Amino acid sequence: MSTHTEHQAPQGRQPLDVLDPRVSRFDIVQEGARRDDIEIVHYEPQVVPGSKAERRMTRTVASFFLLTGLAATAFLIIYIWWPWQWHPGRGGDKYYTPLLGLTLGVALLGIGFGILTWGKKLLPKEVSIQGRHDGPGTAEDRKITGETMLYLAEEMGVRRRPLLGVSLVAGLLPVGAVAAAPLVGGLIKQPHENNQMFTTGFAPADGHKVRLVREDGRPIRPADISAGGQLTVFPGISHGVSNRHADSPTLLIHLRESDAVASREANARVGHEDYMWGNYAAFSKICTHAGCPASLYEQQTNRLLCPCHQSQFLITDNARPVFGPASRRLPQLPIEVDEEGFFVAKSDYTETVGPDFWERP
Amino acid sequence: MKRRKFDVAAVPAKTAGAVDDRFQVATPLRKLLNKVFPDHWSFLLGEIALFSFVVLLLTGVFLTFFFEPAMTEVVYNGSYAPLRGTPMSAAYASSLDISFDVRGGLIMRQMHHWSALLFMASIVVHMLRVFFTGAFRKPRETNWIIGSLLFWVGFLAGFTGYSLPDDGLSGTGLRIASAIMLSIPVIGSWLTSSIFGGEFPGTIIISRFYIAHVLLIPGLLLALIGVHLGLVFKQKHTQWPGPGRTNENVVGERMFPRYALKQGGFFMVVFGVIALMGGLFQINPIWYFGPYEAWVVSAASQPDWYVMFLDGSTRLMPAWEVHIPIGDGYVIPPLFWPTVVLPGILVGISLAYPFLEARHLKDRKHHNLLQRPRDVPARTAAGAMALAFFVVLTLSGANDVIADKFQISLNAMTWAGRIGLLIAPPVAYYVTYRLCLGLQQHDREVLAHGVETGIIRRLPDGRFVEVHQPLASGDGHAELDYVGWVVPKKMNRLGALGPAIRGFFYPIEKPAEAPVSPGHPPVEPRTEREEIGSGEGRR
Numbered sequence: 001m002s003t004h005t006e007h008q009a010p011q012g013r014q015p016l017d018v019l020d021p022r023v024s025r026f027d028i029v030q031e032g033a034r035r036d037d038i039e040i041v042h043y044e045p046q047v048v049p050g051s052k053a054e055r056r057m058t059r060t061v062a063s064f065f066l067l068t069g070l071a072a073t074a075f076l077i078i079y080i081w082w083p084w085q086w087h088p089g090r091g092g093d094k095y096y097t098p099l100l101g102l103t104l105g106v107a108l109l110g111i112g113f114g115i116l117t118w119g120k121k122l123l124p125k126e127v128s129i130q131g132r133h134d135g136p137g138t139a140e141d142r143k144i145t146g147e148t149m150l151y152l153a154e155e156m157g158v159r160r161r162p163l164l165g166v167s168l169v170a171g172l173l174p175v176g177a178v179a180a181a182p183l184v185g186g187l188i189k190q191p192h193e194n195n196q197m198f199t200t201g202f203a204p205a206d207g208h209k210v211r212l213v214r215e216d217g218r219p220i221r222p223a224d225i226s227a228g229g230q231l232t233v234f235p236g237i238s239h240g241v242s243n244r245h246a247d248s249p250t251l252l253i254h255l256r257e258s259d260a261v262a263s264r265e266a267n268a269r270v271g272h273e274d275y276m277w278g279n280y281a282a283f284s285k286i287c288t289h290a291g292c293p294a295s296l297y298e299q300q301t302n303r304l305l306c307p308c309h310q311s312q313f314l315i316t317d318n319a320r321p322v323f324g325p326a327s328r329r330l331p332q333l334p335i336e337v338d339e340e341g342f343f344v345a346k347s348d349y350t351e352t353v354g355p356d357f358w359e360r361p
Numbered sequence: 362m363k364r365r366k367f368d369v370a371a372v373p374a375k376t377a378g379a380v381d382d383r384f385q386v387a388t389p390l391r392k393l394l395n396k397v398f399p400d401h402w403s404f405l406l407g408e409i410a411l412f413s414f415v416v417l418l419l420t421g422v423f424l425t426f427f428f429e430p431a432m433t434e435v436v437y438n439g440s441y442a443p444l445r446g447t448p449m450s451a452a453y454a455s456s457l458d459i460s461f462d463v464r465g466g467l468i469m470r471q472m473h474h475w476s477a478l479l480f481m482a483s484i485v486v487h488m489l490r491v492f493f494t495g496a497f498r499k500p501r502e503t504n505w506i507i508g509s510l511l512f513w514v515g516f517l518a519g520f521t522g523y524s525l526p527d528d529g530l531s532g533t534g535l536r537i538a539s540a541i542m543l544s545i546p547v548i549g550s551w552l553t554s555s556i557f558g559g560e561f562p563g564t565i566i567i568s569r570f571y572i573a574h575v576l577l578i579p580g581l582l583l584a585l586i587g588v589h590l591g592l593v594f595k596q597k598h599t600q601w602p603g604p605g606r607t608n609e610n611v612v613g614e615r616m617f618p619r620y621a622l623k624q625g626g627f628f629m630v631v632f633g634v635i636a637l638m639g640g641l642f643q644i645n646p647i648w649y650f651g652p653y654e655a656w657v658v659s660a661a662s663q664p665d666w667y668v669m670f671l672d673g674s675t676r677l678m679p680a681w682e683v684h685i686p687i688g689d690g691y692v693i694p695p696l697f698w699p700t701v702v703l704p705g706i707l708v709g710i711s712l713a714y715p716f717l718e719a720r721h722l723k724d725r726k727h728h729n730l731l732q733r734p735r736d737v738p739a740r741t742a743a744g745a746m747a748l749a750f751f752v753v754l755t756l757s758g759a760n761d762v763i764a765d766k767f768q769i770s771l772n773a774m775t776w777a778g779r780i781g782l783l784i785a786p787p788v789a790y791y792v793t794y795r796l797c798l799g800l801q802q803h804d805r806e807v808l809a810h811g812v813e814t815g816i817i818r819r820l821p822d823g824r825f826v827e828v829h830q831p832l833a834s835g836d837g838h839a840e841l842d843y844v845g846w847v848v849p850k851k852m853n854r855l856g857a858l859g860p861a862i863r864g865f866f867y868p869i870e871k872p873a874e875a876p877v878s879p880g881h882p883p884v885e886p887r888t889e890r891e892e893i894g895s896g897e898g899r900r
Contacts, residue, residue, distance in 0.1 A: 115622055118626075127612060129610050131610055310771055324680070325680055327682035
């Protein structure tokens with residue numbers, strides 16, 4: 001680009017002697033622009049020095065800057081002395097952040113509009129034209145660069161000495177693998193460790209059936225849930241009520257008589273005859289679509305809705321998906337009541353809990 | 362002892378000389394100061410993205426001083442009484458501390474979130490500007506590709522960022538993200554357990570997201586933004602067609618003094634608006650959501666706006682599961698298509714578009730002049746089609762809220778989205794195409810017959826006709842060619858109205874004296890224009 005200076009200038013123009021002390025500053029600026037192939041074709045001051053208009057604009061810009069000073073000071077005062085710590089109720093602390101935002105915003109807008117007004121109203125308007133010079137290099141230049149690169153390849157002589165090329169590739173490939181190895185090797189994790197993708201916290205440990213417990217860890221008796229009611233239950237094991245067993249949360253539903261009959265029939269159709277206990281059924285709460293908890297239970301229709309993507313499951317038909325993007329029913333937990341009268345899981349889920357994946361059988 | 366005189370006035374010049382001696386900067390600096398930028402309001406959309414990125418960096422660094430990226434279980438004991446005594450992750454507890462126990466922490470958090478939203482929004486709007494005006498054409502395809510990538514990298518930055526607080530809402534989002542990774546055929550479960558360090562949620566994902574969010578992704582963003590700006594600089598900005606503007610020049614203002622000043626002011630304005638939003642508009646009130654618990658969710662769980670279209674596509678997807686009956690059987694879950702395949706296709710199309718269009722039009726030329734959207738109906742219509750697709754998906758991402766607020770059946774909303782996704786884009790294409798043709802037609806009409814003056818004239822035979830002001834000189838029937846510029850269509854565009862009376866509270870009677878330019882002969886006062894009347898002269 002640097003080559004397009006003098007000879008691109010308008011015809012017949014004498015290059016300005018910028019070192020001549022008589023030359024004005026603007027002439028030097030204009031000469032500099034010309035050397036960058038820029039023609040300042042229009043340069044028009046917007047205000048006359050000393051005019052009323054100029055004084056008015058100057059006052060406007062100055063008041064913007066003063067507003068900034070004011071708002072910034074207010075910000076500091078509020079930041080330091082306003083009561084800021086959270087208290088219940090509608091105290092002054094609720095205005096702390098809004099006031100900070102207001103003062104900071106006004107302070108910054110003040111600088112912004114001040115500078116904008118300065119630039120747009122007080123500085124001369126101009127129109128300049130610059131050449132683009134975005135054409136390709138000359139054929140000669142391209143040839144030279146191309147030949148230089150080819151010359152390099154030729155001097156390396158890989159074609160004449162193929163062993164060099166082969167050995168280089170053979171040597172470097174493993175080095176590339178070495179660069180990737182620690183990252184891949186460190187991160188990679190076997191997903192089926194302890195068969196974790198197919199088990200939940202309800203898997204009986206040491207032959208003991210796992211109790212169903214509430215969020216506070218207390219076990220549940222059948223009488224605790226009224227007909228038509230439902231309760232989120234967890235495996236009664238250590239850390240059963242925590243994200244360590246994110247696949248385990250289960251919905252225990254006490255169905256009304258007519259719905260329970262329909263549910264039992266549906267259970268029988270898929271070979272789950274003894275999964276319910278009385279009129280109680282337990283389904284995984286983890287949506288088979290994307291893993292959100294399907295937690296909105298509509299008592300009248302016996303539908304369970306997942307609020308993330310609106311998959312709907314019909315509880316009385318083995319929690320079959322009846323609407324939305326889920327394609328697989330919610331797994332059912334076989335339950336019974338132990339000798340102490342608390343709900344337990346007969347076994348772990350017999351289907352895979354949670355979102356679907358490639359190797360789910 | 363002789364004391365050397367110290368001339369303060371000469372210091373700048375001497376320093377500058379010393380710097381140039383060592384670094385030879387005078388010439389490059391002159392080129393930089395002189396660089397000409399074309400000016401149009403739509404060229405500032407990308408600037409908003411750049412400026413909000415700067416605000417993101419500033420506020421983000423502040424947040425790192427207080428955030429603890431760990432999933433260690435702690436019991437909250439901060440100022441926010443309703444959650445005191447609740448077990449939660451250290452990440453969530455420290456996010457609450459930033460909101461309640463760090464003085465001014467909440468406004469920083471909210472500014473960070475708002476500027477992230479603004480960053481993504483301005484990227485999208487900037488991209489639409491570039492698309493509809495054809496600014497992506499040769500030689501700027503590379504910058505279009507970088508811009509498209511910036512959207513997706515910004516998307517990742519946003520997602521990793523709002524997952525960090527580990528609150529009830531973001532944990533649900535993370536759960537969905539893990540399900541999306543899990544849905545990828547063959548490698549899904551390996552990928553997920555490698556990223557999460559075991560089964561969801563594991564104990565390390567927040568720390569991994571943290572380093573991605575504060576180092577890897579911002580680094581990538583910085584690099585891409587750097588190249589993006591460097592290319593704009595090197596290739597020079599496109600410009601609208603207009604008098605004196607050609608494919609070979611740039612008409613505008615030099616960087617100094619005016620352009621840089623305006624940019625600086627604009628940055629402060631963007632910064633100020635973000636500060637106002639961060640202070641006045643609550644965003645992501647994590648203390649209402651509680652810590653993430655795998656069994657808790659609330660209705661109206663929506664992601665940030667730029668993720669909503671994927672949420673929408675997931676909601677609209679029918680439950681089509683692909684079974685592969687080999688061995689024990691394999692599954693491609695329905696989640697795979699709208700969340701992995703669809704974004705993949707979108708990336709592919711957007712990256713390839715400049716080349717597809719050039720190939721289709723057999724266009725090998727350099728284009729430095731922008732096109733008005735109406736002049737390229739096919740492209741404009743295709744853009745409208747893409748926009749309609751995006752809007753239907755985004756609305757569907759909030760279809761439960763719409764159903765709730767407008768008392769519409771949720772299932773009806775889903776079906777409306779499914780059908781709308783198929784119908785809205787083609788309709789948008791057709792309507793936009795016709796609109797473009799209509800606008801083109803009108804431009805030609807005005808060029809041929811002139812501007813409607815609104816003056817009705819009665820002819821001697823009793824007919825009424827409207828007087829048109831021809832744009833061409835002469836007898837009013839000379840036709841003008843359309844050259845891709847705005848065609849004036851109103852009389853005051855032609856200066857038919859007198860100048861507006863200036864002054865805010867009281868009119869400034871005397872017009873300002875004509876200023877004198879050092880580089881330009883004094884500006885001639887404007888010649889009096891004759892008002893176009895109904896033939897009888899001025900009233």
